[in-house]
Amino acid sequence: MTRKPVDTGDPDRLYTVTGGRSRADEPFDLVTLIVSESGPVPGMQSEHARILELCRHPTALVEIAAELGLPVMVVRILLGDLLDTGRITARHPRAAPSVAAMPDSALLQEVLHGLRNL
Numbered sequence: 001m002t003r004k005p006v007d008t009g010d011p012d013r014l015y016t017v018t019g020g021r022s023r024a025d026e027p028f029d030l031v032t033l034i035v036s037e038s039g040p041v042p043g044m045q046s047e048h049a050r051i052l053e054l055c056r057h058p059t060a061l062v063e064i065a066a067e068l069g070l071p072v073m074v075v076r077i078l079l080g081d082l083l084d085t086g087r088i089t090a091r092h093p094r095a096a097p098s099v100a101a102m103p104d105s106a107l108l109q110e111v112l113h114g115l116r117n118l
Contacts, residue, residue: 024076026083026090033058033091034079047078048087055088 035058040049047068054067065075082088 024073024080026076026080028061028076028079028090029093030060030062030072031093032061033093034061034064035059035089035091036087037089038087045078048082051075051078051082052087058091 034051034055036052036055038052040052047070050068051064054064061075061079062072064079065072068075070078079088079090083090
């Protein structure tokens with residue numbers, strides 16, 4: 001099955017959607033979960049309204065971008081707008097534990113040996 005390429009739209013449209021901005025103020029990861037805190041209001045930009053509808057339940061940034069058919073950077077800018085106005089909350093993924101915080105492999109071997117002896 002061949003996937004057809006996503007049409008990210010006319011550059012003029014993307015410029016208009018973001019208000020000419022090319023960088024997001026907030027550092028959203030691709031897997032940051034977004035949750036709507038309110039519904040769309042009359043006169044709201046259509047992309048903002050669609051994001052609020054999509055995020056009634058926690059939704060990852062990458063899923064929002066795919067659903068809207070917009071580049072991730074554009075969606076990050078739109079999410080920043082909504083976050084600034086309190087219309088969404090962002091749940092950033094937890095950082096993976098560092099190697100130093102993980103148990104020593106020798107200790108894990110001893111635990112495994114002990115469990116096998118049970």
